[in-house]
Amino acid sequence: MLEVKGLTKRFGGNVAVKSVDYSVQQGKINAIIGPNGAGKSTFFNLITGVHEPTEGTIIYKNEEITRQPANVIAKLGVARTFQSTHLFEMSTVKDNVIVGHRLRTKSNLFDSIFRTRRLKEEEQQCIAKAEESLDFVGLSHVSDQLVTNISQEEKKRVAFALALATDPEIVFLDEPTAGVNPDETDEMAKLIQKMADKGLTICLIEHKMPMIMQLAHHIMVLNYGEKIAEGTPAEIQKNEEVIKAYLGGTVSA
Amino acid sequence: MELLMQQLFNGLTIGSVYALVALGLTLVYGILHIPNFAHGALYMVGGYITLIMMTEAGLHYILAMVVSICVVGLLSVLMERLVFYPLRHSPPIQDKVAAIGILLFLEALAQFIWGADYRQMSTPFGQVVEVFGLTLTLQRILIVFAAIAVMILLYWFLKKTFTGRTIIAMAQNREGAQLVGINTHKVAILTFFIAGALAAIGASLTSPINLVFPGMGHLVILKAFVIIIIGGMGSIPGAILGGYILGFTESLGATYLSADYKDIIAFVLLILILSIKPQGIFSKGGV
Amino acid sequence: MNVLTNKKVIISLLIVLGIVFPFIIPNLYYLHIMTLAFIWTIAVYGLNLLAGYTGYLSLAHGGFFAIGAYVIGILTVKLEMGFWLSFLLAPLVTMFIGLIIGLFALRTKEHFFAIYTLCVGYIIYLVIDKWEGLTGGVRGLIGIPLPEAIGPITFQSPTAQYYLAFFIFLLVVAVIYRIVHSLTGRTFIAIRNSEDLALSLGISTKRNKLLAFVLSTFFAGLAGAMYAGFIRFIGPEIAYTTITFDLLTYMIVGGIGTFAGPIVGTFLIVIISQNLQFLQDYRMLIFGPLLTLLIIFSPRGIVGFIQMQLYQRKRKKQESLAYKNREEETNAGG
Structure with a gap:
């Protein structure tokens, strides 16, 4: 492989x-x-x-x-995780993971400014993917918490979820x-x-x-x-x- | 030929001052990895303190310079303790903003206390002398010799004394230095003091041939950044060599290219260098 | 939800306030200040997009502001082109120059990027100051025309100019809101957090950083063009680092990387400065230390501080609620 x-x-x-x-x-x-x-x-x-x-x-x-x-x-x-987690501490767990699916989307600046249908659909797709990944790593219950408030082990799991969100x-x-x-x-x-x-x-x-x-x-x-x-x-x-x-x-x- | 010699000597004078300022900047960068944008403000305060000590307190030029060295050195230490120390674990963008805050404050303060006008500094070394057919002022000769003396002294201190060697050790490896029992706080304080002192010396030496005003540090500090990027961030010989290279380039450029655009030389140089080698000339390759 | 913390209510109130302002305070001087504040805010939004959301602190922002102002100045005064066409071209030309500079500048990181852009800013200033034939040198450019009337709408009165600035300001805020709260914005934030992580998530950091840079110069150029059209005289001092540092101060005080930060910071400081007229030249005596203190104690400025307070209150409420529920359960069980 x-x-x-x-x-x-x-x-x-x-x-x-x-x-x-x-x-x-x-x-x-x-x-x-x-x-x-x-x-x-x-x-x-x-x-x-x-x-x-x-x-x-x-x-x-x-x-x-x-x-x-x-x-x-x-x-x-090919996805990967790092030894240290590099998450945005002042944002929620879910918000951190949503961007993980960005690579499978095509929306550009134009879509963002005019909120095209493609953007809306792809945003939903990213959110769904984030929820699915968080569920898989067992973090659904903290998805709305700020990253700064979760434990070290949970942060590691968030990093896993991010990697998984890339499909x-x-x-x-x-x-x-x-x-x-x-x-x-x-x-x-x-x-x-x-x-x-x-x-x-x-x-x-x-x-x-x-x-x-x-x-x-x-x-x-x-x-x-x-x-x-x-x-x-x-x-x-x-x-x-x-x-x-x-x-x-x-x-x- | 005579013009060339004259310009070369001018380059030597300017280069000496650049080297002193760049040395302070590079030492601080080496120890704390902070690009200290407020360093130019220290330079400016150094010029003012010397001037004020001479005009208000009636001190001799040399004595006034000594006072200036102490005041600016302490100011620099204060900066480290109150601002950079609390920010030591923060993302790099915060150091920079904090330094800019100090810069803006010190400039406004200088303007508030001493006014916005350009002021002249007198010097007891105003005589004109002839050396090898060149007409030079004693002050310019003083700048060159004093700067070189200071650099030799600094070099001796860093290489031959224990305290000096700890600074070098910490610049090379901070965690390692902590492990072998170096008191990193003390080293940081000392480094900031030296940096401030060097800025004060540079400003005091050059003020009689330039002018003293709140914005006098702007161009100098920016050029000092250019120098330490050319010479390698944190490198001491690099700062000295870079200072003189820039000094010569500028004084020759002003004569043979364009006096209007001589200040641009440094910045164009830096932009060229960083466009080609984004991590500076002497970056450690690979990573 | 509490009425006062409801975003829609606040936003509607602010828009209404902006519309009725010339009627409540029919003072030309205040109108002038408010118009300027709208213009500065637009420039700060540009800076925030790059420094706040993408993590690249550009110190050339004042320079790009000046490029926008000078493009419209040169086009209208020297080439005698119409206002609106020049106004359209100014941010585009700025953006194009930004694109070329960004291609090189973005190869550097962190400190190098800050120093690089500081040098770019100085070069822009020196070129504007010295290139007399093009920019008028220290004398600057005088006589930038008023915007031509659009149908029945004319822009001669200060009130009309106020509404024009307000309209563009609202447009910019809406566009920035959409950018920041979209996948594009999330991509920028991912780069700010960690470029290595962003790359490993399949994000082209190169392209997105360039996008953020070019966008930021677009808004700087737009603000510069508005400034030139409003003041109708420009000199090289608008390219000096003072402008960059002013914009930086507005952004940090309001809250770097927050959406409302640029508005809060700019209006707060502009209004305070006006009320402390005697301070004009010495305003940095207050704002300099404020900048340093804020970055130490509240790195995300006033807005970040308030957000944190609100969040913690909400969290406490949730916790005490959860606690109560547990208690009730145990009571019911026992």
Whole structure:
């Protein structure tokens, strides 16, 4: 579904990602793990178009997207979340999510000024999409609250809802449970599972090993920008090199 | 040839003042990442304090300058404590607006207290001397040497003293500096003091050959911004070099291109640079 | 709903007030001030669209205001074109210049953008000041004609000019309202929050930022053209940073990124300034610190502050209501 070949990114003299070959398995939960500074976030940023790769190709549904800007990639059905949530705190949850469906609409300035039928229809469509996404992530009850008044975990869910509102086929989640307590982590894991059950392809970066080992179908391990292992959770847990990379710490933690 | 030499020397004088002002701006930017639009107002207040100390209190030019350095330095610190410190976690647009608020206030205040007229500052160094066949006023020579002395002193302070090195460390990495136990408040206060002092020195040195008036900081501060963008935001050698480059370009441009449009040179330069390299010349590539 | 907080009631009252103002206060001087306030508000709306909603603080806004004023000035005085055609062309030319500058300026971000636009503003000022052949230099342009009569409507009297400004003002407010409260406005706000997030949501930040920039210069140019047509004399000082900073002050005091902010800020400050005539040259003694204090304590200005108070009151009411309901339930259960 999404495939990268020889993906490399250099910042000045530093190699952040070094000729990685990888393919995301459709309809599965794919995880990317690795020690701090292993290049996981950079890897995400390359695929989602935030950074341009130095070398390599990215192919999504038989189409090369290597040097496409982020907004074009999003339109193709690739959504993502960020480690920090970037929501507008002084606005309601729903208002924050409505813009998520903007990429599927065509209204322009002219439509806005003259409030054409197209604008009205598309606005309804965006609102409906926002409500649907908020309902899916379990936030219908706070949709009229200001973002500043909801909890950190709820903000994470809003970010998920935003990603879902873009009508994606594949969702990249950058540390979805960072800054979330253990109980809530379980809830987030359930939500991710629910997204996969709905038929979405998931690819996530995580640090919380127990959660990953339970949740993921397929794991890739990055270390110093290089892929050192790939496989099912069981295979990864047994992999010598992975254990070494984690400095003797057991991967199953 | 003589005209060229004369203009080169003029460039050296103007460049020295630009460098001093730009240094203060770049230090503050390095530490707090604030483009301090109020820096030009500090420069203006510096000019006025020196002038007033001379005319009202009858102090010697040099003494008046010392008073000015202290007053403006403290004013700068006050600004940091009362305005920029409370805004340290706010979105960047707020710093800028706050700085503009201070700028507007200080200008109105200067006009209220000292009036809107252009005022001349006398100098004990008004004599004309001949050096290598060039006719120069002692004041211009003083500007060049004093500015260079101040820069050397600043450089020595930043490189050789512990306190100075903490400023550099913090400019390079704020969180890191906090981790190794640097008192970031103290460093910020000190940096603002130095920035204010440099502005006061620059203004006091140049006022006898220019004029003192409430809007005297406008062009200087804007040019200082141009300089630190050319030289790299936060870079100290960049500010010095940029100051002199702009000084020379302007004085040569005024002679050989157009005196009317010499002030445009800096801005056109900046617009060209940022249009081609939106993150400045010495931005760290990649990200 | 409380009558006083009902938006429709307030808006209708304000429009009626605007219409009857010349009859209640038949003082030419106040009429003049009000007309100017309408014009300034339009310029502030332009600034707010870009700085408030899209997050790009342009310090060239006074420059674009001046371009609008000078385009109509040059067209009518130097080329002797008719008023209305020139009036139509002025904002369009400003917008076109804005488009070209925006293409480059918007490659920069945050501080760089502010400094870049400040420089653009200065260049506009210097060009207007020095290019005597075109702009009349420091002497400025004198004798901009009155608008020609449209059918039976003439624009000779100050009252007629007041109504003209008021009419355009209402039109602008309506257009801005629609832009801000539409998908276009939501797109701008998304960019202000986080450009990375907006991009990841499939929004072309480049195109939308340019749109916001060009729109903001359009309104600046429109306001400038209205100013020139109303005052009928323009000099280079209208391009100076003072105008930019005045507009910025109106916007911040009213509330950056709020819909009512530009009206509240502009009218408040213009009216206060008129009542403190002795302050004229020193008004920044008050408004400078006000600007700084507001940005520290109420970053979204007066309107943002009121909105927050209203919201909190509503929330408290809801909470106490929910509390009461729970109590009743437990009582009923027990």
